[in-house]
Amino acid sequence: MDRYESDLVSQWQADGPQRKGYRQLAEWFNVLLLRREMDRAGLSTLGDEAESKYERLTADGTVAEEVANSLGNDGLPIEQLRDDFVSYGVIRTHLKECLGEEVSFSGGDWEQDTIEIVQNHAVDKIAEAVSSLQSKEQLTAGGDLEIAVTVELECDNCHTRIPIERAMRRGHVCTCTE
Template identity: 30%
Template sequence: MTETECSCKVGRGVERFGLAEVNDDLVRRWCGEGRERQSLRELATYFNQQLLGAAVESADEAPLSGEIENRYRLLTADDVSSGVRTQTRRRLEAAGVPVEEVESAFVSHQTVHTHLTECLGVSREAEESDPETRRRADRDRIRALQSRTEVVASDALERLRETEALALGEFDVLVDVTVLCDDCGRQHDVGTLLDQGGCDCRE
């Protein structure tokens, strides 16, 4: 599904700004493949940020981490003053970014939904009706949360160790989720439980 031709606003933006991989990203983020599911509004923000980032990079700019997200916020957020918004536009234009063209290519969440369902043929509701697909999606979501917890814990411990606020040598952080079946007393790794479709005592 990496390539698709469509004439909707998302498709035109993909073609104009060379975002060949964004279709797969939108599908994964909407369906929750290997991550938490994102709403259509979150996907619209993500897509618009990709447009802005591609335009900035085409102008031979090298944005720092988080800079595109901040510039997008300054261009679109309701709590940003008109003066700050104008200043942001002028800075981008001075760097060679076609701001007006980029802003006109920004999409709404309704447009993203149309692109996903009509252009890409994705139906999250259909996938949700299949028990195995639902289990797989939730397993991937839980694993993503486990990984995030490991990263957050590792970063916190590392900062404390570096500032000598914590006495600790080299370490690894492991996050496991165990499910206890109250009916039979068995314990299951949550991923294994989801993969096998439930506890053996229910068969």
């Protein structure tokens, strides 16, 4: 972990959409571990090969076991590797308690940054669930799927509902109180 601490901190403290949350950092770190083991075993890690293997390895069901068996047959210590994978809680504890780091929001854009981070996290989690449903053949599509998450705001008085991005551009949700 020591070797990657500066990268971990810089990604956590980055500005705007480049900032990664704890779950994204845990995934990033776990992919690094998997890539290292794949390199040691002489397996290809070009492109997104390690990311793809990690995604399938951590999925539910038979796909994960097939990937685990394949990697194990290729010489990876798969059970040790799974034990070494970290959770987002470990990342959070390491950053805050072990390293004593904090995220400081610069300027007045912390609200927009937070909304973007949460939307990106929602997209990632939905993509994982959709991928799992596709693996289980409970969901099919003719091509690749694009996932979009829209946050909407609704006024309790007049029930106007609009996307948060539009409300922020306009500076209001509705005009019922004006």
